[in-house]
Amino acid sequence: MQSVGDYLGQALKQLRSERGWSLDRAAQACGVSKAMLGQIERAESSPTLATLWKIAGGFKVPLSAFIAAPPNELEVRQAEQLRQRPTSDAMLVAPLFPFDPRYGFELLELTLPAGYERLSEPHDTGVTEHVTVIRGAMALLVNGHWQALEQGAAVRFAADAAHGYRNPGSEPAVIHNLICYPAAQSR
Known part of the structure; x- marks a missing residue:
């Protein structure tokens, strides 16, 4: 591999x-x-x-x-096997569905370690993120305010403005992040 x-x-x-x-x-x-x-x-x-x-x-x-090539059709993907640290950052990323221009999105499983905080610069105009908390709890920074999200919570927001992710807890938080790109940018 x-x-x-x-x-x-x-x-x-x-x-x-x-x-x-x-x-x-x-x-x-x-x-x-x-x-x-x-x-x-x-x-x-x-x-x-x-x-x-x-x-x-x-x-x-x-x-x-x-991070990874798009999967083949009907390819079964296991987050546990895909989980990796693609950068020097402490967050783990499992590219469940890497970007494929036919669909215009990528779906990532993100594991935020305890005490982790990540501030993100704005993405390109029109990019939206859909965050679902799978395990644990986190806070999401949107429009300058931190919003607490518990397990099972889901939110969509415009990612073309500064935003952030924080795990204030003592256990890792696992989220799914579906990032959608406008057709003009999804080449």
């Missing part, structure tokens, strides 16, 4: 190649240094989640494009 770092590096290199971008051009588009992009491509460095989001935004692709 291919390591997360190797997959991420190959995906980044392939996207650059498909677009005919140099490392300089990619760095300009992503707001990430040329040196860092080169290290990621060579699997010499694991980016933070914030850096990976910047790269995805610069290439106008969903985050899961760097």
